Amino acid sequence: MRILIKYIIKQSLGSFFIGLGGFILFVSLELLYQLSDLIVRYKVGIDKLFILIYYNLPYFIVLGIPVGVLLSIFWTLSRMRSDNELIALQTHGVTLKSIVIPFIIFSMVLCFAAYSFNDFIVPIANRKASEAISKYVYKRPEVTFKENAFMEDGRGRYLYIKKIDPETGELQKLLLYDLSSGKTRVISAENASKESGKWIMHNGRIFETDSKGFLLFDMKFDSLELEFEQDINQYIRSSKSPREMTSSELKKKIASFNKLGVDTASLQVALQEKLSNSLAPFVIVLLGVPVSLFLNLKSRSWSVILTFALVVIYQGSGAWLSAMGKENLFNPVLAPWIPNILFTAFGIIIFALIDTRASYRLSEFLGRFFKISVIVFL
Template sequence: MLKLLHRHIFKELLAIFGLAVGCLLGLILIGRLLQLREMLLGQSLGVLDLALIFLYLTPFFLVLLLPIACMLSVFLTFLRMSTDKELTALKAGGVSLYQLLPAPLAFGLVCACLGLACSFWGLSWGMDNFRHTLVDFVQTRTRLALQAGTFNRDFMGLTFYAHQVDNDTGRLKFVFVQDKTRKDVTVAIVAPEATIRTESEEGRLAVDFKNGRIFRLAGQHLDILHFGAYSLRLPLASLLGGMSANDSRPSEMSFARLLALRSAPPDSPEAARFPRKKVEVELHKRLALPLACLVLGLFALPTACVFRGLKSQYGLVLSLGLCLVYYSLFSLGVSLAEAGTLPPVLALWSPNLLFLGVGGGFLWLAQHERAGQLVERLAHLRLRRRTA
């Protein structure tokens, strides 16, 4: 009977988990798409291209979302069982709360293993492919679409303006380009006509001016140059704000690379580029977040029993609020560890230990019927305040 019960609970946990991960991941990826919309609008990307980009971003977000989804699944499942009096019936049949632990424990272990896989290998794989794919799309598919009578600042330090624009042929009329990429030097190009085109093989954007002038201002000195033909070449990768295919931060590296950076000599170039403190914080973060699936799952089970009788919508809000508390404490720990106020071990593992201790206390209270129906007590106190 217990095996059948555990199988039923595990299936319900999986169903809620899939729904939670799908909704949360969809919202985050849509938000990421809105952040990249200006960059992606100039590229001829199809649905499959966008799906590929989102696939590469998924492991990065899963590391953060798995603990939330795990806690939501356990909390909502056992809140429903408690509200429907299933837990009361099981207890009357001789099944204790401790005997129900194998299903959420196994579920939390599966989520933790998935989180560790994403943390150790999936995150770096996804971010490396995301950068390579995005740089490749920009270099091979970008076509700068200018709007007539509007200043365009897609390229950092450059301002484009054209009075008339034909984006089909790339021809521009009455063109003005201002270049402020060099310090203390401003260059302005003015021409009655120009042509803009993409050199995909070289990964450049070419602007060919005709019969114009170049104004170069350095300090108080102004140079003016007349030309019959002049070409401006711009690297398309600059549209990514300096992102390159091989540039990565500690938060995007594999676990093995982080271990290698931590053991690098203090006078090495890697140690100068990536401070050991941030590397140490990232290593503990990669372990603490996946194992939080187990911790939050164990915390959610007795919490659902304590708040039995709560409606599902309020239970969802409560569980999200508890997740917010956990991530606020975790973010505070990351900040304190990076600032050197607390050791990374203490700062990043304290939220897990705190929720594990509170969850263990709630579990003991719920098993021994000492927690009471907290929701009913709160409602009773609220009613007394109204009648007072």
């Protein structure tokens, strides 16, 4: 078994890096496409574009690892089947189900690498990427687009900013909690803009409660100066978005927000995504190996097609469910894990069917179905 493990891992490395490299190239071009309007509008040089791609590489690598794993599974097993190596292994007493072991070992190493990247390197790189976009694209080094910005002045006052617009520098959806006097004063505003060197809040409301929670007064305002001890501009430059935080920073931020009653859905999703994305290589192995063995893949072209289809389903559903979690349309803690749970369950079911009569009948039916589908499609 040790020889088999080394052999399969060695055979998988080449196709893994092909899949990873192809994915990185694709998403890099997609990034440039998304920024194309801004690139033309702000006349961004080609050297600056390479800087943007460079800072996004760690994040792309984490997303691309499952793609490389899936392609390596389909590519390696289809070659082994076409060369009759799987039949030779079965002749020597090696069951098809045991083929999953080398891939599991390979995936666990990649899970550790993905977690290390995701929690230590990616936050720093995302921070640099955000700064590069604001500096080279928007030409506003003091402002970048952020969500859920939060600060305190050390005197019992807390400022929460839902979003910061990178083009206008406008603060959107503000909440100011003032607990300094023993009472609770809350000021909310739709937005705030800088006027004559001061931050002015617009379309807001002020209410105050005593220590027992009884309402003392409640009023609305059209405009009001935002007074805060800390330099808001300096804070904007130094604050981090959820994508720029480590797991420990996210946990601290969630705890602080919970104390103030601020919605933490987007932070919860960001924290769970770090963990679920890190386990993606293992999940992909649990599904990819059984699917490849079950379908009796021999063609490398089918390997590429199935890799593309499963990656679109896996990452597309993950992005969609995470977006729902951020808006509290779905449990924010559970949302990022749904694709992993479904893919794992589906993979275990297929794995249990391998080497059974039902699997042979079903695989023959699916083989015919795929051939007919290709003919009809063409």
